[in-house]
Amino acid sequence: MSEKNIWPLWEVFVRSSRGLxxxxAGSLHAPDAEMAVRNARDLYTRRNEGVSLWVVKSEDIISSDPDSKDQFFESPKGKDYRHATYYKASEGVKHL
Amino acid sequence: MKSDELDATLDSFGDALASATRVTPGNALRPEDIAKDGVKPSEQIAQYALRLGDDSLILSQRMSHWVSRAPELEEDVALGNITLDLLGHARSFLTYAGLAWDKTEDDLAYFREEEEFTSLHIVEQDNGHFGVTIIRMLLVATYQHLLYTALMESADETLSAIAAKSVKEVDYHRDHAIQWTIRLGLGTEESAEKMRHALEILWPYIDEMFTDEPLHDQLEGVAVRPSTLRAAWDQEIAGVLDEAGLEVPNVPQAMCKGRQGEHSEYMGYILAEMQVLARKHPGATW
Structure with a gap:
């Protein structure tokens, strides 16, 4: 199959009936946005998984660089003062 | 599963209510519920349900040939879903019809002869290329959508309930067919030519869909008179074809008596494939 005949890739997002x-959920191929959301309905909600769907072209997603993992995600480690549990409630403070 | 083992208050996973934390099939009318209710239709209502069931059954059998053969994986799943929707409609209608004659859906699907099938000629037509299958889906799903919408008002509660369940599904079939008709009609010169060809092949079988029978007179208020759907169908189809840059073809109508059990040469082969396993191994289960 020649390059021009390959349908673009789309990422699928499903909102379940939990209201979250x-x-x-995964990805799929489709010729355009309208067909992508229909294909998503057929592939990812056929067992009653969702009440709403989003599709976005995979190429439109900008992601963090896996090679920059250290500079991106190492910094917060050990900074436990960024967590609420680090702090003790002072005596006499109500409603906490 | 035997119908008497089913508890109507439970879904098919045995859950009383859909859980908030796991996937469930949800609540919907199933053929098993119709069998369990055991409301016996009159002979005429059963004959009417048989017609609707046979249309869906034969179209489903035809469509199932696409599984693993569609142009793309995603389309394969879409066609498979539509095929199974149609099989579900057939199961409901045949289960209900069978109650009049103490027959199950399987008795009616697997152990009737060709001349006992009451389906329309359009549903038994060859799948052809993808465009032919899409045009057939467009013509039939638009028809079934109008039919089931009207049938929801039927005085017969079971027919009305089956129609209410099925109408949402054929609405999606219709949408799927419309999307592809527009894309292929406005696609390349080759795709447009194939769609024009598909319309010419299938158009001769249109009049049969809208032909009233004495049965419809006898079932006033219960059955939908097919002729009453024609104007809305013509308008909807003309709108889609116009949007797709296509036209209603100028071809003569075929003489079809599918409702009387007279079928085209395709039907014998369709039934042979559909029925061979059940007839060779009666009572087989898996």
């Missing part, structure tokens, strides 16, 4: 956020 849309969650990434």
């Amino acid at each position: 956020s849309h969650v990434h």
